[in-house]
Amino acid sequence: MISKNSSRRGFIKKAVGSALATAAMPSVLLGNDNRNVVELKATPLEKERYTANEQINVAVIGMGIMGHNNAATTVQIPGVKLVAACDLYTGRLDHAKELYGKDLFTTKNYKEILDRKDIDAVIIATSDHWHDRISIEAMNKGKHVYCEKPMVHHIEEGEAVIAAQKKTGKVFQVGSQRVSSIVTLKAKEIFESNIIGDLVLVETWTDRQGPNGAWEYSIPTDAKANTVDWDNFLGDAPKVAYDPVRFFRWRNYQDYGTGMAGDLFVHLFSALHTVTSSKGPNRIYSSGGLRYYKDGRDVPDVMTSIHDYPASDKHSAFNLQMRVNFVDGFHGSERLRLVGSDGVITVGWGSVKVERSITPKAPGYGGWDSFNTFSEAQQKEYEKWYKEKYPAEKPTMVEPGMEYKAPEHYNANIDHHLSFYNGIRKGTPIVEDALFSMRAAGPALASNKSYFEKKIINWDPEKAKLIA
Numbered sequence: 456m457i458s459k460n461s462s463r464r465g466f467i468k469k470a471v472g473s474a475l476a477t478a479a480m481p482s483v484l485l486g487n488d489n490r491n492v493v494e495l496k497a498t499p500l501e502k503e504r505y506t507a508n509e510q511i512n513v514a515v516i517g518m519g520i521m522g523h524n525n526a527a528t529t530v531q532i533p534g535v536k537l538v539a540a541c542d543l544y545t546g547r548l549d550h551a552k553e554l555y556g557k558d559l560f561t562t563k564n565y566k567e568i569l570d571r572k573d574i575d576a577v578i579i580a581t582s583d584h585w586h587d588r589i590s591i592e593a594m595n596k597g598k599h600v601y602c603e604k605p606m607v608h609h610i611e612e613g614e615a616v617i618a619a620q621k622k623t624g625k626v627f628q629v630g631s632q633r634v635s636s637i638v639t640l641k642a643k644e645i646f647e648s649n650i651i652g653d654l655v656l657v658e659t660w661t662d663r664q665g666p667n668g669a670w671e672y673s674i675p676t677d678a679k680a681n682t683v684d685w686d687n688f689l690g691d692a693p694k695v696a697y698d699p700v701r702f703f704r705w706r707n708y709q710d711y712g713t714g715m716a717g718d719l720f721v722h723l724f725s726a727l728h729t730v731t732s733s734k735g736p737n738r739i740y741s742s743g744g745l746r747y748y749k750d751g752r753d754v755p756d757v758m759t760s761i762h763d764y765p766a767s768d769k770h771s772a773f774n775l776q777m778r779v780n781f782v783d784g785f786h787g788s789e790r791l792r793l794v795g796s797d798g799v800i801t802v803g804w805g806s807v808k809v810e811r812s813i814t815p816k817a818p819g820y821g822g823w824d825s826f827n828t829f830s831e832a833q834q835k836e837y838e839k840w841y842k843e844k845y846p847a848e849k850p851t852m853v854e855p856g857m858e859y860k861a862p863e864h865y866n867a868n869i870d871h872h873l874s875f876y877n878g879i880r881k882g883t884p885i886v887e888d889a890l891f892s893m894r895a896a897g898p899a900l901a902s903n904k905s906y907f908e909k910k911i912i913n914w915d916p917e918k919a920k921l922i923a
Contacts, residue, residue: 491857492857492860493858495638500533504533505534509880511535512536512574512576513536513578514576515580516581517603518541518542518548518580519547521630523547525580526555526578532876539560539568540562541567545563545682548563566592574598576875577589578601579600580603580630583705586603587612589602597623600626600627601629601630606629608712610904610920626885627885629888630871631871631887631892632868632871635871635874636870637861639867642807646800650798651809652797655773655794657773659791661723662779662780664785668787669748671748685702688711693710704752707752707754712754714903716760720777721896724895725891726802730793732770734917735894736765736898736914737764737765738763738914739761740912741758741759741903743759743906757781760777760778762898804867807858810856817845894916897914897919
């Protein structure tokens with residue numbers, strides 16, 4: 456077994472070695488702040504051709520923003536064909552045919568897709584309140600499932616999805632693409648080297664500025680009762696009169712969505728758990744409010760939460776501070792910042808940085824310190840005692856900060872979809888399976904529970920269940 460010190464030394468040697476090779480490697484640059492910048496290498500899509508029998512036929516259920524995004528991504532994967540699309544608004548089905556051809560099968564009834572024998576996999580990009588039901592039905596019908604996050608609308612729905620995946624043996628993956636990103640995986644490698652020492656605190660946030668970022672999405676002028684299947688949209692949600700705002704901006708309503716926590720907290724949890732191999736927190740508390748977008752929504756537009764993570768064999772105990780703010784006042788930003796005893800790892804969408812600042816073993820004296828308040832005699836006595844207790848240490852080499860950047864046009868969505876199809880075709884293990892996804896969705900939804908019920912929530916990260 457390799458020791459933590461050995462792992463750290465190995466990483467430092469490799470990192471500094473890369474930095475020293477600047478002249479020989481054009482992908483290694485020296486930043487303005489003396490940080491060495493290394494371009495990560497993305498795995499190119501395989502050029503292998505597949506026969507018709509080897510082709511994976513996929514359908515998208517829910518052709519909204521993420522449905523269209525997933526369709527555009529998935530058709531880039533070799534050996535995959537988009538054959539069907541489902542949505543409850545006629546205009547989206549018309550546009551799907553405009554993009555993917557008149558032969559594309561379209562329907563407003565997802566069951567017609569699940570009943571087709573020629574469809575191997577489905578991408579579920581509906582409103583959150585349909586995720587569990589369609590996922591379970593699809594797996595029971597023999598389909599592999601790529602489901603948008605969060606995996607479920609309510610915490611108690613998670614167990615049934617996990618059970619369905621186990622029972623059917625179908626490939627099931629949730630769509631938090633950062634789990635498969637080369638940036639996240641590099642951050643995981645850095646963290647596991649123990650280069651930042653003991654993890655003590657994680658700060659993570661997603662802030663946005665502007666109505667679109669706050670889910671005030673465009674509503675088509677032809678959104679009428681005859682173009683939108685409102686009754687099917689409602690499903691098991693409370694029965695209310697047709698409202699195009701609730702249909703096209705469903706994230707703003709608890710009946711259909713999961714608010715900031717389900718849309719964005721879950722991304723941050725997924726990335727953090729990938730980097731640290733953590734199973735999740737055991738104590739959760741949230742606060743926030745509806746501060747600006749008072750447009751009829753019943754979810755907050757500013758939300759913060761605090762999470763206690765217990766120690767595991769993968770990491771020390773640490774605290775997590777999480778925030779989403781839709782009224783950023785600037786340009787918006789997103790970060791995942793892991794603070795350790797000897798340094799910091801900062802993860803963004805396109806890069807990961809590591810900076811070291813080793814906590815000294817000796818406390819030091821003088822400066823902003825009570826030492827200067829002692830009498831002169833006591834200062835001399837203290838200095839003598841200090842030098843005996845803390846002998847001078849040999850100076851240590853200070854490694855330059857490192858930044859690892861994804862290539863300019865890198866797209867983590869491609870890698871995430873490729874992971875899904877490799878799971879189907881090659882049996883490659885899926886990281887973001889039902890259990891992993893519930894360990895991310897659960898704390899996110901528990902954050903909502905804490906916010907609305909104004910109380911601390913206790914969570915079992917191993918079993919991915921609430922503790923009564």
